[in-house]
Amino acid sequence: MLGTASDMGKSYRPKDHYFQKAKQEGLRARSAFKVDEILKRFPTSVKKGAAVLDLGAAPGGFLQILVDAVGVSGRVVGVDIVAIRPFSQKQVTTAVLDVLADDFDAKLAALYDGLYDAVISDMAPKTSGIKGTDEARSLRLAGKALEVAAARGRPGGTFVAKVFMGGDFEAFRDDVRKLYEEVKVVRPEATRGASMEVYVVGLRRRAPAAPVAS
Numbered sequence: 001m002l003g004t005a006s007d008m009g010k011s012y013r014p015k016d017h018y019f020q021k022a023k024q025e026g027l028r029a030r031s032a033f034k035v036d037e038i039l040k041r042f043p044t045s046v047k048k049g050a051a052v053l054d055l056g057a058a059p060g061g062f063l064q065i066l067v068d069a070v071g072v073s074g075r076v077v078g079v080d081i082v083a084i085r086p087f088s089q090k091q092v093t094t095a096v097l098d099v100l101a102d103d104f105d106a107k108l109a110a111l112y113d114g115l116y117d118a119v120i121s122d123m124a125p126k127t128s129g130i131k132g133t134d135e136a137r138s139l140r141l142a143g144k145a146l147e148v149a150a151a152r153g154r155p156g157g158t159f160v161a162k163v164f165m166g167g168d169f170e171a172f173r174d175d176v177r178k179l180y181e182e183v184k185v186v187r188p189e190a191t192r193g194a195s196m197e198v199y200v201v202g203l204r205r206r207a208p209a210a211p212v213a214s
């Protein structure tokens with residue numbers, strides 16, 4: 001995920017503060033600071049012993065923070081379309097999966113079939129440079145994350161999804177509101193200056209409505 005001088009070509013900028021800090025602290029990606037900030041802002045969002053799903057988890061910066069947050073009694077499942085270098089901690093499970101594939105839900109259930117206390121998505125599409133297209137692709141990934149949270153999230157649990165602002169962003173936020181009691185839009189400090197990305201945080205997943213007696 002992190003660009004190098006050669007692959008960034010003409011747009012090369014000196015490595016920023018968070019890149020250097022991540023390197024010094026042995027973190028796999030600067031994005032680790034984003035989830036760290038979100039967990040600090042919402043301290044009850046991921047508790048010790050929690051089961052957490054991390055969608056778009058490669059190379060594993062979020063996972064490094066999440067595995068510490070859940071502790072030895074917790075569980076973290078990380079999936080991505082690219083392989084994630086294995087973790088030594090036994091509470092981390094990773095797999096190469098495309099969330100948009102038809103068989104994703106079944107493959108995810110095969111990894112862990114319990115409910116998740118938190119569903120977190122840092123997924124980002126390959127950008128085309130066309131604003132509307134990139135916003136729509138980002139919303140599609142975030143929408144899939146919400147669908148997973150609706151099916152596999154525990155009542156009372158947390159949702160976090162990165163999304164590019166614009167397009168149908170407000171409709172997406174309204175959908176999150178239908179499932180979570182409180183919804184916040186967060187732009188962590190480690191977000192690059194020009195980036196349009198924000199994280200939609202849903203707190204306290206609503207319990208499914210009880211069936212109406214006939």
Ligand SMILES: C[S@@+](CC[C@H](N)C(=O)[O-])C[C@H]1O[C@@H](n2cnc3c(N)ncnc32)[C@H](O)[C@@H]1O
Pocket residue numbers: 001028029031032055056057058059060061062063079080081082097098099100122123124125126141
């Ligand atoms: C910003 S990076 C995630 C960084 C990660 N949170 C970390 O801290 O290391 C976005 C990720 O979304 C993944 N992604 C994009 N589309 C996906 C899809 N359809 N299914 C699963 N992962 C996807 C990309 O492969 C990429 O690794």
